[in-house]
Amino acid sequence: MATNSLDSPASERETDAAKDRRDRFDRAVAPLRRELHAHCYRMLGSVYDADDALQEALLRAWTAFDRFEGLVAALQRLSGNERAALLLVDVLGFTASDAAATMGTNATSMHSALARARRSVRKPAGSDRPAPAQPSDLALARRFADALAASDLEGFVALLAPDVTWQMPPMTQWYAGSEAVAAFAQAVPMTLCPSWRTRVITASGQAAVAFYVGERNDAPHQGWSVTLLDVENDAITGITSFLDAALFARLALPPSID
Template identity: 45%
Template sequence: MSEVSPEPDGADGPGRADGPDGAAAAGPDGAAADLLLARAGDGAAFTRLLAPLRRELHAHCYRMLGSVHDADDALQEALLRAWRGIGRFEGRGSLRGWLYTVATRTCLDAAERRGRRALPVDLGPAAERVVLDGAPDTGTAWLGPYPTPGDPAGRYEQYEAVELAFVTALQQLPGNQRAALLLFDVLGFSAAEIAALMDTTPGSVNSALARARRRLASAGPGFEQRRTLRALGDARVRETVTAYRGALERGDADALVALLTADVTWSMPPLPHWYRGRDAVMAFARAVPLTRCPSWRTVPVEANSQPAVACYVGASADAVHTAWSVTVLDLAADGRIAALVSFLGAEHFAPFGLPGQLA
């Protein structure tokens, strides 16, 4: 069969117009027919087979690699490998399982080449004073935000287990433990299926799972953000996001401090320094975003199944505002902000479908 990729629709990442939301899902008979056609070299049939699975495969690649851009590259490479190998897929297992095999192995190769991603809070203690002119740390592979849909069904089902704390903790695990945990606990594969996927034994899979769970448990409290957001409800979450946007755009320090928990943290990758506690966070906010940045414009988005705000900065209120950061908010049970992670850089905006500038 041909070695040329059929370039399946939407293979570069989520949120494209040609993604699965715009493709009709084939029924069982149609899928079986498409599989026969794809094995014979029909690229269009291969694309139809991928359409219902592409988004979940992309989310899996992100969880494995911690970067939407790395996930784009890994998924594209996995789809190319799958296309080249589809003729050898005999259908003894599910196509979904086989594609996860290809995607996971591709991600393990990528993780071995690049290493683990991190956030500033993983690498050192909080700053003891405000750092005004810190240089970006370009030697660290930083975690990035992940765009997720705004509808509750997509947020809690299709994109479950991408909350920021969970993906950050995953990056601290060796690749085999990360893969085993995701495949078993998140995606529901059995130990025997994972063993076949990873070319090992069920006993080794169970051992990797146990080690991964112990390491995650020792990393800190459970990952409760999705449960907290559900308990708060969409209206309360929107209220906090709206209040945060208004405080930033008005430069209102009092309104901002009222939104923060006492032990709030704020980090800004690729800047290595970060702040802990309301006093430290507000000292930074008063010195930098509320003073040194003349004008802010904001757009509410959703990242990692959490509320987030895309921030643009301009020289004045009527000037063009340029993409600055995507800030992911972690909310406490009372609706206040417990953590802010501001991912600095215009490169984070395109995956959210956002422009680089606002007039």
């Protein structure tokens, strides 16, 4: 059976070192294949063209594997939109405008996500352990939580950077730019959710808010989401809400509160 030259660029005279490099490459790209192919397909609209684009990307990655190998490890600490931006622009070679169109966002938000992603992957090895959240970030998180709970749209918007993004794993939807984020906040958590309770915490070294939702103000409130905030220059640049009640136990939080 013929082998794929991109997946197995080996020859009969391949040295042990080369074989080890090939195996490390295969292990490194395996978790990214599906995501890369999906992005190619969204951009090109053809399975066959997406296959070709993916192979071209893997060839680029193979020829510069020493740099790529470190990139793969760093991808694990990026948010979804940051990872997508980095893969589309720096791996697949898309222009920022094409990548923005693929992700359904604007060029400003794309450049911001890409800049944050590049800063993150440039962190030296061994620096993954997060530092504690700054008191100023925790204070900002408290204002964020209070504004959402009180349906204070003006106060909420005042906390946001212009290029802020909001994503909600495992859902695929995300919102880019302060106007889109504010519109979602007003339409859903400020309008459709009857009552909130919040706790400001630190999670993964970031300021975060545990949100509990209740049917009315005097009813029990159940754990709903853990929301991490990215903060730069005293403004919120990224909101990541994990809609998973199981996280409350992992963070030593009660599953419900009054």
